[in-house]
Amino acid sequence: MTRLFHISDIHFGLEDPRALAWLVDCVAREKPDAIALTGDLTMRARHREFAAACRWISALPVPVTVEVGNHDLPYFNPIERFFDPYRRFRAIEHVVERPLDLPGIAVIPLKTTARAQWRFNWSKGHVGKGALADCLAQIDALPPGTRALVACHHPLVEAGTKGNALTRNGSRALAELARRGVAAVLSGHVHDAFDLIHPTPEGPVRMIGAGTLSLRTRSTPPSFNDLRIDGADIHVTVRNLEAVPTPAMQIEDVPENALPPRQPGEPVAPVGAVPEVDPPVH
Numbered sequence: 001m002t003r004l005f006h007i008s009d010i011h012f013g014l015e016d017p018r019a020l021a022w023l024v025d026c027v028a029r030e031k032p033d034a035i036a037l038t039g040d041l042t043m044r045a046r047h048r049e050f051a052a053a054c055r056w057i058s059a060l061p062v063p064v065t066v067e068v069g070n071h072d073l074p075y076f077n078p079i080e081r082f083f084d085p086y087r088r089f090r091a092i093e094h095v096v097e098r099p100l101d102l103p104g105i106a107v108i109p110l111k112t113t114a115r116a117q118w119r120f121n122w123s124k125g126h127v128g129k130g131a132l133a134d135c136l137a138q139i140d141a142l143p144p145g146t147r148a149l150v151a152c153h154h155p156l157v158e159a160g161t162k163g164n165a166l167t168r169n170g171s172r173a174l175a176e177l178a179r180r181g182v183a184a185v186l187s188g189h190v191h192d193a194f195d196l197i198h199p200t201p202e203g204p205v206r207m208i209g210a211g212t213l214s215l216r217t218r219s220t221p222p223s224f225n226d227l228r229i230d231g232a233d234i235h236v237t238v239r240n241l242e243a244v245p246t247p248a249m250q251i252e253d254v255p256e257n258a259l260p261p262r263q264p265g266e267p268v269a270p271v272g273a274v275p276e277v278d279p280p281v282h
């Protein structure tokens with residue numbers, strides 16, 4: 001059996017020290033085979049936030065793989081955001097990421113962030129042609145029998161959306177992944193956990209979302225997913241700080257507007273920045 005801790009949205013800058021210490025404790029005690037971190041390492045991609053995230057991730061005693069989230073692209077510097085948006089993330093990815101050695105399992109990245117989009121809310125996801133092609137090529141190159149877990153930041157689809165989807169081109173990407181029989185798509189961003197089977201024209205595909213370990217909780221306490229992978233079976237337990245049972249931690253639909261509410265003291269958008277849209281109060 002392979003044990004993978006799926007964590008997300010640690011948001012250094014608004015991190016929850018109690019949640020992070022608890023995760024470190026769980027890792028030290030239970031020694032999972034690896035950790036998959038599905039993006040939003042920082043709050044506003046500040047250098048000091050990346051440095052703190054880098055220190056925390058580097059100290060974890062098991063291999064970690066990291067994805068980029070929408071909060072990891074420069075926020076206060078539109079020029080850097082446009083011309084070199086992944087520089088800060090890549091620098092820490094280079095330091096913290098270690099190859100995973102999971103028998104018969106591969107974690108394959110799929111980038112869902114965009115430096116700019118022709119729509120108001122840039123916090124939403126976008127699967128570019130190149131990003132999808134990279135991901136599919138990696139899946140196609142796996143040795144026969146290897147189970148692929150695709151790791152991305154934004155959930156690829158949500159329920160009930162018409163037109164302005166949370167992740168542009170997400171449905172198409174999800175169908176391609178279903179066609180290749182991926183074991184699951186792991187994501188973050190919505191700050192609540194879920195474990196859903198989603199139908200696509202190419203067949204059903206499993207979508208697993210992890211909650212947050214930051215102060216930016218949405219409707220459930222800080223949490224992470226504990227995945228036990230045994231052959232074709234993936235068992236997900238949502239572990240949380242308040243001992244809420246897993247079914248009560250999992251949302252049933254990925255909402256269209258998945259942004260968590262602003263926290264007191266959270267920075268507001270600088271002049272010239274593209275603001276996020278605040279969600280309805282839940």
Ligand SMILES: [Fe+2]
Nearest residue numbers: 009040071189
């Ligand atoms: Fe987030």
Ligand SMILES: [Fe+2]
Nearest residue numbers: 040069070189
């Ligand atoms: Fe996000």
